[in-house]
Amino acid sequence: MDHFRAYKAIDNIIAGETNMSHTSYELCPWWEVDLIDDYIIDEIVIWNRIYPGDDTVENRLFPFTLYILENDRSVAWSESITQFQNTPLVFSIPDVVGQHVRIQLDSQEWLNLYEVQVFAQPVPEPCTMLLLGTGLAGLGLYRKKKGKV
Numbered sequence: 001m002d003h004f005r006a007y008k009a010i011d012n013i014i015a016g017e018t019n020m021s022h023t024s025y026e027l028c029p030w031w032e033v034d035l036i037d038d039y040i041i042d043e044i045v046i047w048n049r050i051y052p053g054d055d056t057v058e059n060r061l062f063p064f065t066l067y068i069l070e071n072d073r074s075v076a077w078s079e080s081i082t083q084f085q086n087t088p089l090v091f092s093i094p095d096v097v098g099q100h101v102r103i104q105l106d107s108q109e110w111l112n113l114y115e116v117q118v119f120a121q122p123v124p125e126p127c128t129m130l131l132l133g134t135g136l137a138g139l140g141l142y143r144k145k146k147g148k149v
């Protein structure tokens with residue numbers, strides 16, 4: 001059904017039964033977004049499905065593992081969540097560079113996601129890095145000089 005497709009977890013509509021991704025009942029179901037390029041990821045927020053009057057729906061997400069994958073699909077960062085957590089689940093990421101964000105359940109289950117938000121910034125171009133590096137080195141030098149006076 002269209003309202004269960006993967007893109008529904010990035011359609012900018014957080015809540016709602018018709019705006020979530022929903023897999024089949026399968027072994028280790030997963031959801032993934034391709035950011036198309038490398039980004040410095042600093043926060044990921046997962047909005048789990050909440051079904052009033054039925055806690056089992058919210059519990060479907062646990063346990064799961066959140067991955068950040070590099071463009072060659074090697075794991076840049078991951079965190080396994082074994083205990084239930086209330087939605088939204090906020091992950092502070094230590095500025096990890098990656099291109100794919102993947103959520104994978106550890107069991108046979110349905111994977112339901114209302115929304116996944118990835119907060120990131122572009123990786124600076126090499127010239128920008130060089131300028132930034134020079135700037136920081138200059139700042140360090142300035143501080144040193146100031147300290148001596």
Ligand SMILES: [Ca+2]
Pocket residue numbers: 008009010011012013014015019020113114115
């Ligand atoms: Ca959504």
